[in-house]
Amino acid sequence: MREAGGVLTKPPGLACRRISHTFDSRRGPIQALDGISFGVRPHEFVCVVGPSGCGKTTLLKIVAGLLRPTAGTIEFGLNGQSWTPENGRAWPRNALVFQEHGVFPWMTVADNVAFGLEMRGVGRGERRSRARAFLDRVGLAAFADNYPPELSVGMRQRVGIARAFVADVPILLMDEPFGSLDAQTKLLLQEELLRIWREDRKLVLFVTHDLEEAVRLGDRVLVMTGRPGRVREEIPVAVPRPRSGVRDPRHVAEIAWHIWQLLRDEARRSFSAPS
Amino acid sequence: MAHLATAERRGSQELLRPELTRQGRKRHARGSARVWVPALVGVVALSLWEGAARLGLVPSLYMPAPSEIAEALWTSIVRGELGSNLWATLTRVVPGLVMGAVPGLLLGVAMGRSRSVRRVVDPLIAAVHPIPKIALLPLLMIVFGIGEASRIAVVAIAAFFPMLINAMAGVRRISPLYFEVARNYGASPRKMFTRVVLPGSLPMVLSGLRLSANVAFLVTIAVEIVAADTGLGSLIWLSWEVLRVELLYAVLVVISLFGVTLNLGLGGLAAWLAPWQATADEAG
Numbered sequence: 001m002r003e004a005g006g007v008l009t010k011p012p013g014l015a016c017r018r019i020s021h022t023f024d025s026r027r028g029p030i031q032a033l034d035g036i037s038f039g040v041r042p043h044e045f046v047c048v049v050g051p052s053g054c055g056k057t058t059l060l061k062i063v064a065g066l067l068r069p070t071a072g073t074i075e076f077g078l079n080g081q082s083w084t085p086e087n088g089r090a091w092p093r094n095a096l097v098f099q100e101h102g103v104f105p106w107m108t109v110a111d112n113v114a115f116g117l118e119m120r121g122v123g124r125g126e127r128r129s130r131a132r133a134f135l136d137r138v139g140l141a142a143f144a145d146n147y148p149p150e151l152s153v154g155m156r157q158r159v160g161i162a163r164a165f166v167a168d169v170p171i172l173l174m175d176e177p178f179g180s181l182d183a184q185t186k187l188l189l190q191e192e193l194l195r196i197w198r199e200d201r202k203l204v205l206f207v208t209h210d211l212e213e214a215v216r217l218g219d220r221v222l223v224m225t226g227r228p229g230r231v232r233e234e235i236p237v238a239v240p241r242p243r244s245g246v247r248d249p250r251h252v253a254e255i256a257w258h259i260w261q262l263l264r265d266e267a268r269r270s271f272s273a274p275s
Numbered sequence: 276m277a278h279l280a281t282a283e284r285r286g287s288q289e290l291l292r293p294e295l296t297r298q299g300r301k302r303h304a305r306g307s308a309r310v311w312v313p314a315l316v317g318v319v320a321l322s323l324w325e326g327a328a329r330l331g332l333v334p335s336l337y338m339p340a341p342s343e344i345a346e347a348l349w350t351s352i353v354r355g356e357l358g359s360n361l362w363a364t365l366t367r368v369v370p371g372l373v374m375g376a377v378p379g380l381l382l383g384v385a386m387g388r389s390r391s392v393r394r395v396v397d398p399l400i401a402a403v404h405p406i407p408k409i410a411l412l413p414l415l416m417i418v419f420g421i422g423e424a425s426r427i428a429v430v431a432i433a434a435f436f437p438m439l440i441n442a443m444a445g446v447r448r449i450s451p452l453y454f455e456v457a458r459n460y461g462a463s464p465r466k467m468f469t470r471v472v473l474p475g476s477l478p479m480v481l482s483g484l485r486l487s488a489n490v491a492f493l494v495t496i497a498v499e500i501v502a503a504d505t506g507l508g509s510l511i512w513l514s515w516e517v518l519r520v521e522l523l524y525a526v527l528v529v530i531s532l533f534g535v536t537l538n539l540g541l542g543g544l545a546a547w548l549a550p551w552q553a554t555a556d557e558a559g
Contacts, residue, residue, distance in 0.1 A: 064459055096459045102452055105551050106474035118470075119460045147551035167460060 013042035013203040014063065014171065019072035020228075021058050032058045034228035035072070042077075042170070043201035047214035049259060050224030050232075051267040056207040059229065060173045063205060065091035076171075094171035095164035100180050103148045103156045103163070110135065110144040112159050116167025134166045138192060154185040158192070165196060174206045178213065190216060194242065211256040211263070216243055223259055226266040233262055339521045347521035348528060356510070357529060363505035364495055364533075367423070371430025372491040376484060379438030383483070386439070387446025387476065400439065408433035408490075409497050416502070426498045433494040434487040441483025445476030478552045481545040488537055496530065507533075 021033040032055035040046045048056055061067040063074060076092045095116060103112050111118075114131040122130075135141045140158060148156050157177055164172055178186045190213065197204060208214050214221045221235045235258070239251050321341050327333050328340035351357040386393045412429045419425040449471065457471050499508025507526055514522040545552065 066455055066459060093461070094459070096456070098452060098456065102456050104453060104456070104471070104474075106477070106549070107470075115456075115470075116460045119457070119462050119466060149551055 013040050013044065013077060014205070015039040015075045015077070016059075016063065017073045017075070019059070019062060019069045019074065021055065021062060021067070022070045023058075031228040033062075033069070034230050036224075036229060036231055038222055038231055038234065040203055040205060042203055045197060045204040045206065045217060045219050046222060047206045047208060047218035047220070048222045048224060049208060049211055049214045049263070050229060051226045051263060051269070052209060054224045054226050054266075055229035056224065057175055060096065060175050060205065060207055063171075064094055064096045064173050066096070092171065093167070093169040094173055095167045095169045097160050097164050097172070097174040097177045099176045100153065100157065103159050105148050108145050108147055109140065109151070109159050112148065113162045113166050115163055116169070131162075131166055134162055138162060138196065154181050154189065157181065158189065161189075161193060161196075165200060165202075170202055172202045172204045174204065176208055177206075179209070186210075186213070193217070198242070211259045212252060214259070215239070215252045215255045221255075221259060223262050226269050232266070235259060335520075337520060339524065343521045344524040344528065347519070348525035351522060351525055357525075360505055360507050360510045361529065361533070363503075364499065364507045367426055367430055367495045367498070367506065368488075368491050371427045371495065372434045372488055374427065375431035375434030375491065376438040376487045379435040379483070379487065380442050380480060383439040383442025383480075384446055384472065384476065386443040388472065393443070400436070404436050404440075408494055409501070412498060412502060421502070426495075426503060429498055430491050430494050434491040437486035437490055438480070438483040441479045441486065442476060445479025445483070446472055448479065449475035474549075477549050478545075481541070481549060481552075485538065485541045485545075488541060489534070492534060492537065 016039070017037050019033055019036040020031070023030045023032055036059060038046075048059065050056055058067065062069045104115070107115070110128065110131045113135060114122075114127040117127045117130060132141065132144060135144050138158060140155070140162065143151065143155065148159060151159070157180075161174075161177060164174075178189055181189065194217065206214070206217060208217075215237055218237055221237060223232045223235060224230065225232045235255065237255060239255075243252070324333075324338075325341050328335060328338060328343075348357075382392075382396065386396055408429055411432060412425065415425040415428045415432075419428055453471050453475060454467070457467055462470065495506065496508040496511075499506035500512045501508075503509045507530055510526050511523055514520070514526065
């Protein structure tokens with residue numbers, strides 16, 4: 001079903017070609033990304049793992065259009081349309097889910113979830129009914145009129161994810177969305193994310209430092225090197241869906257172990273390097 | 276899958292903060308002690324004072340009995356003396372506050388948003404802000420003449436700064452993350468302003484309003500003591516001049532009540548305008 005390699009030459013959902021990025025810092029330029037290339041199919045769930053500081057977040061921000069890469073191009077091949085930074089079209093709609101606190105504390109849960117629609121000029125009535133319908137689907141309907149400070153961290157993150165799905169965009173970018181959660185909440189939210197994604201297959205690029213999480217969620221895992229970030233290896237996850245971490249833990253653990261073998265030296269290097 | 280869904284739902288209830296659970300509410304019910312303990316303290320203190328004054332344990336020259344103060348307060352109300360002076364104070368506090376806080380808000384938000392505005396205005400603020408604003412009164416009297424204009428001007432200048440500084444800090448303290456989220460969802464500059472900048476800075480703006488209102492009140496009383504023959508401040512000065520100590524205390528009671536009402540009113544306004552903040556405060 002999934003051919004190895006060759007992703008870049010097929011009509012992709014998303015293709016990053018030789019993306020490099022260099023930050024200017026007080027101590028001189030820091031190269032965060034060094035010629036990253038990969039592709040993601042329109043309905044594929046791809047996880048990105050790598051040692052801390054390897055430029056995962058930078059990569060997501062570049063794909064999101066929040067940051068211009070120093071070099072390289074990004075192509076989006078959605079609905080037969082192709083975008084590149086050069087052809088001047090508007091950046092395709094995408095939704096970035098941040099690690100934490102990306103939910104506006106001053107808006108109710110329903111208003112937060114409807115934010116993407118509001119920015120696109122969707123009318124209040126339709127916005128509200130679509131937000132409510134989604135909140136219903138994820139069991140958050142009772143909290144539609146609550147403000148985020150009244151919710152736990154886990155629930156706030158669910159609101160952030162709901163906002164991304166309701167925004168009705170083909171590309172979902174997630175930056176360690178479950179990074180600050182306890183283990184059980186994390187497992188529940190992974191299940192929930194997969195359930196929603198099965199019903200509404202978007203292209204998902206999911207950054208995490210949790211190797212098992214990457215294997216449980218992704219169709220493929222991109223393993224990055226330490227800074228400057230490059231793609232070390234692409235690992236297909238041949239575990240059939242629906243996957244449950246509880247039902248078939250051994251296979252997941254095996255693949256995660258394999259990734260760890262790849263990452264160990266990189267991780268150790270960034271572990272002892274000055275930040 | 277069904278068992279997972281119910282587990283999730285149960286989980287989501289446990290994820291709620293304890294303040295919202297039944298136990299939390301019980302703890303809240305005990306909050307009635309918050310009302311009657313201070314009330315009891317007040318009654319006991321007043322009774323002790325009254326007793327001490329009647330027995331001549333405290334000099335009546337500067338500590339008249341509470342009952343005498345109450346009487347002075349009542350006659351002052353009946354004679355209309357208090358009402359007219361309270362009104363005079365109000366007609367300085369409110370216009371002064373509006374004329375100071377509104378420009379303070381606008382400039383503060385502009386400074387919060389734009390580094391170049393900040394660069395230009397900051398030195399001016401730093402130079403003028405440390406001056407106790409009442410010291411500007413003589414100068415303002417030369418500019419505006421001896422009348423209401425100069426009094427309200429000094430109140431406005433005093434009210435301007437706390438609002439300006441809070442509004443600027445409120446805007447600058449909005450996490451860059453919220454701007455990124457809004458940008459990611461394609462917010463127009465207008466939406467960025469109405470949905471992120473304004474609500475994000477609102478709690479600080481409201482506390483700025485509170486500071487400004489209190490400063491406006493303080494400066495108004497001071498101006499009235501120095502240079503006015505109406506208002507609560509001038510009434511205090513008058514009662515000193517004629518040594519009506521009960522009246523002096525009576526005015527202090529009114530000033531205190533005025534201040535309390537002002538703060539309660541602004542607290543209510545804040546809870547209404549920024550409901551998310553109220554819940555955050557309760558938790559913290």
